[in-house]
Amino acid sequence: FVAFYILQYYITVILKFASVGKSCLLLQFTDKRFQPVHDLTIGVEFGARMITIDGKQIKLQIWDTAGQESFRSITRSYYRGAAGALLVYDITRRDTFNHLTTWLEDARQHSNSNMVIMLIGNKSDLESRREVKKEEGEAFAREHGLIFMETSAKTASNVEEAFINTAKEIYEKIQEGVFDINNEANGIKIGPQHAATNSSLAGGQGGQQAGGGCC
Amino acid sequence: MSQNENSPSDPGKNMEGQDPKMPSSSTQGDSSADIESDKSTDVAPICKTRRRPESKPPPEFHEAADTRSPAEHASEAATQMTTAQGGWGYWGNWGKSLLSTATATVATVGQGLSQVIEKAETSLGIPSSEDLAAQVEEEEKADGQSGSEADKGERDSYAVGGAMGMFSSLSSVVQNTGKTVISGGLDALEFIGKKTMDVIAEGDPGFKKTKGLMSRTSTLSQVLREAKEHEEQQTANVTLETEKKAHYGVLFDEFQGLSHLEALEILSRESEAKVKSVLTTLSGEELAQLREELDRIREAFSLMEFDEEEEVDEVKEDDGENFVNGLTDALKKLHISSTAERLGKARKNAFDRITDMKLPTEEQSSVQDAEVTRCTIEDAHMSAITSLAELTARSIEQFHKVAEMLLHSSSGEVTALEQAKVLSQITIVLCKEITLLSKKFTACLTTIGSNENREVLNPLITGVFLEASNSASYIQDAFQLLIPVLEVSLIQRTAASGQ
Numbered sequence: 160f161v162a163f164y165i166l167q168y169y170i171t172v173i174l175k176f177a178s179v180g181k182s183c184l185l186l187q188f189t190d191k192r193f194q195p196v197h198d199l200t201i202g203v204e205f206g207a208r209m210i211t212i213d214g215k216q217i218k219l220q221i222w223d224t225a226g227q228e229s230f231r232s233i234t235r236s237y238y239r240g241a242a243g244a245l246l247v248y249d250i251t252r253r254d255t256f257n258h259l260t261t262w263l264e265d266a267r268q269h270s271n272s273n274m275v276i277m278l279i280g281n282k283s284d285l286e287s288r289r290e291v292k293k294e295e296g297e298a299f300a301r302e303h304g305l306i307f308m309e310t311s312a313k314t315a316s317n318v319e320e321a322f323i324n325t326a327k328e329i330y331e332k333i334q335e336g337v338f339d340i341n342n343e344a345n346g347i348k349i350g351p352q353h354a355a356t357n358s359s360l361a362g363g364q365g366g367q368q369a370g371g372g373c374c
Numbered sequence: 375m376s377q378n379e380n381s382p383s384d385p386g387k388n389m390e391g392q393d394p395k396m397p398s399s400s401t402q403g404d405s406s407a408d409i410e411s412d413k414s415t416d417v418a419p420i421c422k423t424r425r426r427p428e429s430k431p432p433p434e435f436h437e438a439a440d441t442r443s444p445a446e447h448a449s450e451a452a453t454q455m456t457t458a459q460g461g462w463g464y465w466g467n468w469g470k471s472l473l474s475t476a477t478a479t480v481a482t483v484g485q486g487l488s489q490v491i492e493k494a495e496t497s498l499g500i501p502s503s504e505d506l507a508a509q510v511e512e513e514e515k516a517d518g519q520s521g522s523e524a525d526k527g528e529r530d531s532y533a534v535g536g537a538m539g540m541f542s543s544l545s546s547v548v549q550n551t552g553k554t555v556i557s558g559g560l561d562a563l564e565f566i567g568k569k570t571m572d573v574i575a576e577g578d579p580g581f582k583k584t585k586g587l588m589s590r591t592s593t594l595s596q597v598l599r600e601a602k603e604h605e606e607q608q609t610a611n612v613t614l615e616t617e618k619k620a621h622y623g624v625l626f627d628e629f630q631g632l633s634h635l636e637a638l639e640i641l642s643r644e645s646e647a648k649v650k651s652v653l654t655t656l657s658g659e660e661l662a663q664l665r666e667e668l669d670r671i672r673e674a675f676s677l678m679e680f681d682e683e684e685e686v687d688e689v690k691e692d693d694g695e696n697f698v699n700g701l702t703d704a705l706k707k708l709h710i711s712s713t714a715e716r717l718g719k720a721r722k723n724a725f726d727r728i729t730d731m732k733l734p735t736e737e738q739s740s741v742q743d744a745e746v747t748r749c750t751i752e753d754a755h756m757s758a759i760t761s762l763a764e765l766t767a768r769s770i771e772q773f774h775k776v777a778e779m780l781l782h783s784s785s786g787e788v789t790a791l792e793q794a795k796v797l798s799q800i801t802i803v804l805c806k807e808i809t810l811l812s813k814k815f816t817a818c819l820t821t822i823g824s825n826e827n828r829e830v831l832n833p834l835i836t837g838v839f840l841e842a843s844n845s846a847s848y849i850q851d852a853f854q855l856l857i858p859v860l861e862v863s864l865i866q867r868t869a870a871s872g873q
Binding site: 201202205207220222229230232233236239240 | 628630633634637640641644774775778779781782783
């Protein structure tokens with residue numbers, strides 16, 4: 160799950176999207192470090208990072224959902240209200256690739272239809288143990304209308320790109336008006352809408368706040 | 375802030391309007407306050423302030439009021455305010471009444487607080503929080519020597535009643551509600567909070583519209599998110615000066631409190647829907663039985679029970695071990711795999727911050743010169759707010775994890791009802807810790823700021839108290855979110871055993 164936070168002239172937009180498993184990817188993205196051993200994710204964990212798209216500062220709020228089957232019914236609850244998702248498999252384990260269809264169906268069924276989904280083949284550094292060819296990943300993505308990328312949480316290869324490209328895709332959808340940013344169910348939340356000229360305002364005196372804001 | 379906001383309405387009126395038991399009832403109090411203040415907008419705040427001590431104390435307090443100097447009054451009240459720990463459950467309710475007004479909450483959570491409080495303080499003539507806190511330290515020392523704490527406490531509470539006649543009407547409300555633990559200090563807090571609301575209300579045209587906030591349309595996380603966004607906006611607007619200010623909402627989000635709260639809300643909402651749909655499928659005896667069981671769970675969640683269990687171990691304050699062990703034991707009783715590790719860490723961080731601040735001040739007491747102080751009052755305030763935000767975020771995280779584990783695996787070893795009781799115990803422990811933290815931090819602030827301008831120091835101290843109260847109320851609200859989750863868990867267990 161990822162939530163976005165766009166701070167544009169004090170306009171705040173939040174998007175969310177779901178990611179499946181792979182806490183390492185998240186840690187690499189948020190903290191720029193790799194930690195091979197992770198506690199099992201229970202339910203969902205969170206991470207956040209500021210990025211810049213189109214000169215605008217965006218806060219990505221990432222919901223890292225548990226990959227375990229037994230948590231499916233819980234993580235499902237979290238899909239709703241996500242604007243995007245990273246669907247992650249392990250290129251050294253074919254079984255994770257084979258499960259993609261189920262996860263994808265689940266995500267699509269329990270989320271907003273406009274949710275941007277990126278398919279990620281992780282552990283690209285372990286070329287020697289590869290079980291799933293890059294072409295297979297690409298084909299799956301094409302077939303299901305996903306964006307595709309191979310990453311390595313260990314070497315940080317493509318990790319930035321994966322999250323940022325997903326964010327960009329969502330950003331473009333907002334620009335095109337695909338997402339109804341006034342509907343929180345889309346994972347997009349708008350903060351107080353004050354014009355750019357706001358800097359001349361004397362810093363939020365008491366009652367001024369939050370006027371337009373969220374629905 | 376305009377001048378209007380300074381004009382307080384009759385304090386007695388406001389307090390009567392506020393039933394501590396029912397947050398929603400603050401609406402009534404507010405509306406009467408609104409009307410009042412509309413009339414008195416032109417009155418200079420000073421007059422009201424001066425008039426304050428004349429407000430009629432109930433007869434039995436007359437003597438005390440007459441013989442004591444205002445300074446004494448103030449300090450007595452302070453003692454109460456800071457040492458009182460019993461009524462945190464009450465705090466929570468107060469916090470909820472804050473929450474019941476959207477815009478007010480937005481203004482209250484962190485941002486703009488200092489101005490608001492300052493206004494509230496000046497217009498109220500509430501004794502300066504610095505005085506209050508300073509006195510606490512002295513009192514603590516004195517108490518250590520005399521050892522007659524019980525006596526003292528009693529005397530103090532009378533003195534408060536006398537000094538602040540205006541509190542008495544509130545106390546009577548409190549008594550009527552059957553709460554015994556609440557002491558004068560919390561009344562004072564409540565009072566400040568209430569006045570703060572009025573001050574905000576008067577300056578905020580949107581206030582009336584948004585009163586029913588915590589009703590269906592809005593959730594706690596939304597309120598907090600708005601608060602945070604406003605704080606961020608403020609930080610973006612005003613430059614360096616505000617950047618140093620401690621924003622509770624922003625910090626709470628940085629500790630991922632907001633995300634955990636949102637996630638918990640999602641689970642709570644879905645569980646609620648599930649329970650409803652299950653209830654519609656049942657009928658007759660089955661339905662009656664389930665309803666009864668659900669009611670029992672709800673009962674265990676009712677905050678009223680808290681106060682009684684609560685008084686017991688107030689004396690042992692500093693034991694970090696106690697906090698972690700207590701939580702760990704409680705979590706074990708839930709029979710779900712969940713540890714208090716992160717909460718323990720948050721608490722440790724908070725106390726480390728206090729220790730860091732205290733070091734210089736202890737040296738100081740022998741040298742008797744404040745210049746030794748390494749840390750500024752702004753730093754201390756920042757530490758306090760950070761600590762409160764962190765511990766609150768971790769508390770909500772804990773509840774969120776508990777919710778996930780409850781839905782994930784229903785244990786046969788313990789009943790949902792037992793779990794509900796354990797969870798309310800955990801809530802008590804957490805809120806107590808918040809109270810303790812706020813006391814420690816305000817004591818630090820007072821020591822560090824002994825040479826500072828009161829106009830700078832007081833709002834900071836009051837701010838810590840208010841955020842502590844808010845924290846306790848967020849924790850309790852999060853705790854309430856667990857009700858439907860436990861209900862689903864109960865239903866799942868019943869279904870499993872039925873098969």
